[in-house]
C-alpha cells in the first residue's frame with residue numbers, strides 16, 4: 001500500500017507514524033511545503049518571547065530522525081500542487097529546484113492546516129506586518145525583533161495566538177496593544193469570564209482596544225499606522241495580524257472535493273472525504289461540534305492528532321470514528337491559566353438551547369493546607385436535563401486538571417447534580 005500525506009506537522013505526522021505502527025510494509029511519503037516537520041506550533045510564540053531559546057526545542061524531529069525511527073519519507077520543501085483523483089496521483093513541486101513530478105497513491109491523506117486569515121485591507125502585505133503560522137514565520141518575526149529592536153507592537157486579534165504573542169512581546173519589554181472587533185478577548189469565554197483575562201492583561205501593561213475595527217495599515221515614521229474605523233489610528237513599530245485562521249484547502253477545492261464552512265473539507269466520521277481513498281484531518285476539515293452537533297471549525301492540535309490516528313486506523317483496515325470536537329483548550333495568561341471546554345452560555349443561547357449556569361470558586365487544593373489558590377469556574381448545563389454542556393475556568397493552579405475532568409464528564413454525557 002502506498003500512502004501519500006500532504007502536510008507533515010500535527011495531523012500528517014501523527015497519521016504517518018501510526019500507519020507505520022499498524023503496517024510495517026506500507027510505503028509512506030509525506031510532502032511538506034515548509035522546511036520543518038512534526039513541530040510544536042504551540043511553542044512558537046514562546047520562542048519569540050525567549051522562553052524557549054533553543055530553536056531545536058521547537059523542531060524536535062527532522063526528516064532523518066523520522067526516517068530512522070519510522071522508515072517514513074519526509075520530503076520537506078515539497079509542495080503538492082494538484083490532486084488527480086481519476087488516476088490517483090498528485091503533482092508535486094520540489095521548491096528547491098523547481099522540478100515538478102507526479103506520484104501515485106493508493107491512499108491520500110490531506111492535513112494541510114489553516115492559514116492566517118488575511119483580510120483584504122489596504123496595506124496588508126507591507127513590511128513590518130507579520131503573521132504567525134510556521135517555524136519560518138517565527139524566525140522572521142524573531143529576526144526582525146533582534147535586528148530592529150521595536151519598542152511597540154499592535155496585535156490585530158485577541159484570540160489564542162494574539163494573547164500568547166502579546167504576553168511574549170510584553171515580556172521582551174515592548175509596549176503592546178491588542179485591537180479586537182468584539183468587545184472582549186477570547187470568544188470561547190463568556191464576557192463575565194473574559195473580563196478576568198482583561199484584568200490580567202491590563203495588570204501586565206497590555207493595552208486593550210476592544211470593540212474597534214481595523215480598516216487598514218500604512219507605513220509611517222519607520223513603523224506602521226493602524227487605521228481604525230471611526231477612531232484615531234494607532235502607531236507601532238510592528239504589527240501582527242492574528243484575526244483567525246482559514247482552512248488551507250485550495251488543493252481540495254481544485255480536485256473537486258466537497259467543501260463546507262469557509263471552504264473546509266467535508267469528511268464523514270471515518271475522516272473520509274467525498275472522493276474515494278482521500279482522507280483529511282486537522283484545521284482543514286469541518287467537524288461536528290460534540291455538544292451542539294452543529295458543523296464547526298475547531299482549529300486545535302488535539303483534534304488534528306486524534307483525526308490523524310483515526311485515518312491511520314481506517315486505512316489499515318480498522319473502523320475508527322471521530323465523534324466530534326469539544327474545543328477543549330488551556331492557555332497561559334501571564335500568571336493565570338484560562339481553560340474552556342464545550343460551549344459557553346453565549347453560544348448555547350445562540351444555538352437555541354435552554355441553559356443555566358453555576359459559578360463556583362473552588363480552591364486549587366484542600367483549603368486547610370496552606371498555599372491553595374481560588375479559581376473561578378463557570379459551568380453551563382441544560383436546564384431541563386441538567387446535562388453538562390460546557391465549562392470555563394480561570395485561576396492560577398489546578399485549572400488544567402479540572403477542565404480535563406469536566407471535558408471527560410461532558411463527553412460521557414454526565415449531569416450537573418440537581
Ligand SMILES: Cc1cc2nc3c(=O)[nH]c(=O)nc-3n(C[C@H](O)[C@H](O)[C@H](O)COP(=O)(O)OP(=O)(O)OC[C@H]3O[C@@H](n4cnc5c(N)ncnc54)[C@H](O)[C@@H]3O)c2cc1C
Nearest residue numbers: 007009010011033041042080112113282283299300301304
Ligand atoms: C502560533 C500557533 C500557536 C498554536 N498554539 C496552539 C495551542 O497552544 N494548542 C492547540 O491545541 N493548538 C494550537 N495551535 C493550533 C495547532 O497548531 C493546529 O490546530 C494544528 O497544528 C493543526 O494541525 P494540521 O495538521 O491540520 O495543520 P498544521 O499542523 O498546520 O500542518 C499543516 C502543514 O501542511 C503544510 N502544507 C499545506 N499545504 C501543503 C501543500 N500543498 N503541500 C505540502 N505541504 C503543505 C503546511 O506547510 C503545514 O506545515 C497553534 C497554532 C499556531 C500557528
